Amino acid sequence: MNITKETDLLIIGGGAAGMSTAVSAYENGIRDILILERNNSLGGVLRQCIHNGFGLHRFKEDLTGVEFAQRYIDKIKEYKIPYMLECFVIDLSDDKVVTCVNPSEGLMKIKAKAIILAMGCRERTRNNILIPGVRGAGILTAGTAQRYLNLEGYIPGRSVVIVGSGDIGLIMARQFVLEGVEVKAVVEIMPYSGGLPRNMKQCIEDFGIPVYYNSSVTKISGRERVNSVEVCRLDENRRPIPETAMKIDCDTVMISAGLIPENELTEQAGIEMSSSTKGAAVDECNMTSVPGIFSCGNVLHVHDLVDFVAEEAEETAEYAASYILGNMDVSYSGTIEVLNGEGAGPVVPCRINRNIRAESANLMFRPRNKYRDAVITVKLGSRILAEQKSIALTPGEMCRISVAGDKLSGAAGPLVVSVTGTINN
Amino acid sequence: MYDVIVIGAGSVGSSTARELSKYKLKTLVLERGHDICSGASKANTGMIHAGYDPLPGTNEAKFNAPGNRLMYKLCDELDVPYQKSGTTIFATDDSGMEELRKLKRFAVENNVEAEIIPYPDLLEKQPDMGSEVKAILWVPEGGVTNPFSVTFALAENAYVNGVEFRLDSEVTGIDRADRMDSGQRSAFPDGANFVVHTKDDAIACRMIVNCAGLYSDVINNMVSDEEFKIIPRFGAHVILDRKLSSKLTTTLMETPHDLPGGGHTKGMAIAPSVGGTMLLGCDATEVKDPDTTEWTMPSVQQIIDYFKKAWPILPLAKECPEFPEDQIIAVFGGCRPHADTNDFVIGEPDDAPGFVNAGGTESPAFASSPAIGEYVAHICIDRLAAEKKDDFNPYRKGKKIFRTMTDDEKQQAISEDPDYARIVCRCEMVTEAEIRDAIRRPLGARSVAGVKLRTRAGMGRCQGGFCSPRVVEILCEELGLNPLEVTQCGGNSQILAAPACSLKAEKEA
Structure with missing residues (x-):
């Protein structure tokens, strides 16, 4: 099949990342855009x-997610940026051709x-984290529960145990309580929450919901529908201690155990993946191994706040614009590897071009533990290129540190990012 | 009154019903579950075993190889996808070699083509097999299909050819005319040998075929004193995402062996699925509850550990050096109906003329089911001297699967039905057109699981996270349901509990 359409900038995904790249690309002079x-x-x-809780950084306002999205939808409409809905991308090739379908246009090949790439992420399921037990109704992810409640208008269960303490699960715990659903427990495998501290405070502690750390659900029971779970404490090797088994009656098990970037298209195109972040291996411009294909937002790495998704997307779009306009130096003089x-x-980006194209490289990652009095350092060999102190760090929040471009120019690498401080799990 | 009542609408029951539908008979299928294919046929790898391994002389040996041959024919007639990709059993040590030679002897006796190919000659068949493999048994007639698709297609074809089906109809008792006193017998319609009871009905018939799988002992023991007992054997399967699937060109099995903790296993297998994912498994644990779907960590860990260890010698290692644990998208399990006779229980017990068993149908019953169905149906057909129908239609056309279409076919399909461009299940690329068809078809889907088994919507890596709310909506549109009525798989498995805001109001009131 022949190419049915050509465009300067094609954005796959119309969520927070996709919309912000579109707006930013437009503001950077690109007119021929399609989302x-x-x-x-x-x-x-x-x-x-x-x-x-959305927009505090980006707009200095406290918005809902819906309102946050609307800011970008309004801009897209104001700029008349074209977008195609109900458009499903089937294939992406490394010569930058996208195959997609839409009910009114049929099958298209767009060059x-x-x-x-702004495809976002999906949720880890009960199967991904291997929670044993029965099948049956009443087992769902927090995002699906959120969709049932907020978009469809239905409550998925009357008493729920939440597995994992990811942010969506915490948000849903609060909403369930407000809906009259009994939230029996949050069961977290780690010694700390995977979510934002503010969500732990406002959604869990304020409502007196029990949280079992260092614990996991070891069995889901029931027949047609879930009727209980078994929860065990874990030993130092994260194995359940059978003597600690405790049964909790519930009709719903809601999984909130992290997100997985949706990189199936990225992999189909043969784009190099980072074994540490599980996203595309990108440079300081968020450009992938295929020149002209960029990745940003949750498909690149899972963010804590949508504000930072938008910020990352806007920067990415600036580089994409400069690539399209021929202003980007695409000559290759080697890269500096970035290691955690x-x-x-895992740190994004995973490499920086030696002839760095940016004024500074912004490095993002999550700490491996909760820390007090922490210091983040970026070293090149024994040389400290950047250092940042923080009173407290938690895996639920991303760390960001930037390194001035001139310090990197010509360096061989690798660049190593580390965190020291008092572990406070 | 019915000529024949078939109890159970799994692969054996549906195959029996389809064979009966070729004849001028009034046939009814009673199914306990909410849907066709809701027992052992659902928790099944879909392997079309060639019949090389059953002990010669058993019913398993008698029906497996003929069933295998018939299965391919059925799939062609009923438009069900399959891959005749062969089975490769690999041996890595002397005891494994001994097993290969034994299997080869069985294969010869069972009239199944099988060839022992030593290393390195086996590389012609399996170029990327590790050098630790001493030899393989290559069985070209082995294959894989989708056990749900086969069962749904058989039932649908039987239905279209006049067989009646009643779902949610568990058999609670069976009366035998010959065991009634004359007064009771007068209540039987003329010619009726049995009255089959369900919670709602008492249904008279001349003959019964017991295809009740995990409950085939219960049904048999209602009628015959030649009792047998089903020992449910639970097995778990691990499913890997489709990334590596093109590299798995055959079903790979280790050789059968004794287990360290006692017991015997046919060996771990890794099988391609026609849907494009891969199935790993399975173990066998005797359990009490035939309906359980509960899998445990030790059994799944055993599968994962085996494949972690064996992975380097498997052809897939070339593409992916280590077992891709992060590609596990699902675990499922179910029971196989192992009879204490250690064989399929087939035919009429001596003390119950007119009652035909097709029970104890553990593996390889799925592969055998077309032959079992044909055999037990013909006991009825002969006894009732039924005539062949002139208008039997052996064909059924499945809905075209969007994911496997070429670009031109996709374009064509969308132009004819724009619902083909509405992708509902993103992971498995299942369209709204396919989902609506699955509901509208004869004996169509009535639940989220019904849609899943018929279309693969929800079988992919997100396990229905994205698509199930939309599937619920489509079920409501097609069947005129309220979302609160939609179930996972019938009974009390409602997906949703209450409208938003209602629980709070309930509590406050």
């Missing part, structure tokens, strides 16, 4: 986020000068 969104409206998961050292989780 492909598989849902029947723009906004992605923000459509079902009716709680507040773009640059592509931004002690105390730091």
Whole structure:
């Protein structure tokens, strides 16, 4: 099949990342843009986020997710940026051709000068984390529960045990309590929450919901529907201690155990993946191994706040614009590898071009533990390029540190990011 | 009154019903579950075993190889996808070699083609097999299909050809005319040998075929004194995402062996599925509850540990050096109906003329089911001297699967039905057109699981997280349901509990 359409910038995904890249690309001089969104409206998961706490950084306002999305939808409409809804991308190739379908246009092959991957992420399921027990109704992820409640208008269960303490689960715990659902427990495998401290405070502690740390659900029981779970404490090797088994009656098990970037298209295109972040391996411009294909937002790495998704997306779009306009130096002079050292989780970007294209490289990662009086350092060999102190760090919140470009220019690498401080799990 | 009542609408019952539907008979299928294919046929790898391994002389040996051959024919007639990709049993040590030679002897006796190929000659068949493999038994007739699709297609074809089906109809008792006193017998319609009771009905018939799988002992023991007992054997399967699936060109099995803790296993297998994912498993644990779907960590860990260890010698290791644990998208389990006779229980017990067993149908019953169905149906057909129908239609057309279409076919399909461009299940790329068809078809889906088993919507890596709310909506649109009425799989398995705001109001009131 032949190319049915050409465009300068094609954006896959119309959620927070996709919309912010579109707006930013427009503001950076790109006019021929097309957003492909598989849902029947723009906004992605923000459509079902009716709680507040969005936009504090980006807009200095406390917005709901829906309001946050609307800011971008309004801009897209103001700029008349084209977008196609109910458009499902089937294939992406490394020559920047996207194959997609839409009910009114049929099958299309769209060739773009640059592509931004903004597909977001999906939730880890009960099977991904291998929770034993029965099948049956009443087992669902927090995002699906959120969709049932906020978009469809139905409560999925009357008494719920939450597995994992990811942010969506915490938000849903509060909403369930307000809906009259009994929230029996939050069961977290780690010694600390995977969510934001503010969500732990406002959604769990304020409502007196019991949290079992260092524990896991070891059995789901029931027949047609869930009727109880078994919870065990874990030993130092994270294995359940059978003597600690405790039965909790519930009709619903809600999984909130983390998110997985949706990189199936990225992999189909043969784009190099990072074994540490599980997203595309990108440089300081968020450009992938295929020149002209960029990645940002939760498909690149799972963020804590949508504000930072938007910020990352806007920066990515600036680079994509400069690539399209021919202003980007695409000559290759090698890269500086970026590694996560002690105390730091996988870092994005995973490499920086030696002829760095940015004024500074912004490095993002999550700490491996909860820390007090922490210091984040970025080292090149024994040389400290950047250092940042923090009173407290937690894996639920991302760390961001930037390194001035001139310090990196010509360096061989690798660059190592590490965290030291008092572990406070 | 019915000529024949078939009890159970799994693969054996549906195959029996379809065979009966070729003849001028009034046939009824009673199914305990909410849907066709809701017992052992659902928790099944879909392997079309060739019949090389059953002990010669048993019913398993008698029906497996013919069933295998018939299965391919059925799949062609009923438009069910399959892969005749062969079975490869690999041996890595002397005791494994001994097993291969034994299997080869069985294969010869069972009239199944099988060839022992030593290393390195086996590389012609399996180029990427590790050098630790001493030899393989290559069984070309082995294959895989989708056990749900086969069962649904058989039932649908039987239905279209005049067989009646009643779902949610558990048999609670069976009366035998010959065991009634004359007064009671007068209540039986003329010619009726049995009255089959369900919670709602008492239904008379001339003959019964017992295809009740995990409950085939219960049904048999209602009628015959030649009792047998089903020992449910639970097995778990682990499913891997489709990323590596194109590299798995055959079903790979280790050789059968004794287990360290006692017992015997046919060996771990890794099988491609026609849907594109891969199935790993399975173990066998005797359990009490035939309906349980509860899997435990030790049994799944055993599967994972085996494949972690064996992975380097498997052809997939070339593409992916280590067992891809992060590609596990699902675990499922279910029971197989193992009879204490250690074999399929087939035919009429001596003390119950007119009552035909097709029970004890553990593996390889799925592969055998077309032959079992044909055999037990013909006991009825012969006894009732039924004539062949002139208008039997052996064909059924499945809905075209969007995911496997070429670009041109996709374009064509969307132009004819724009619902083909509405992707509901993103992971398995299942369209709204396919989902609506699955509900509208004869004996169509009535639940979320019904849609899943018929279309694969929800079988992928997100396990229905994205698509199930939309599937609920489509079920409501098609069946005129309220979302609160939609179930996972019938009974009390409602997906949703209450309208938003109602619980709070309930509590305050």
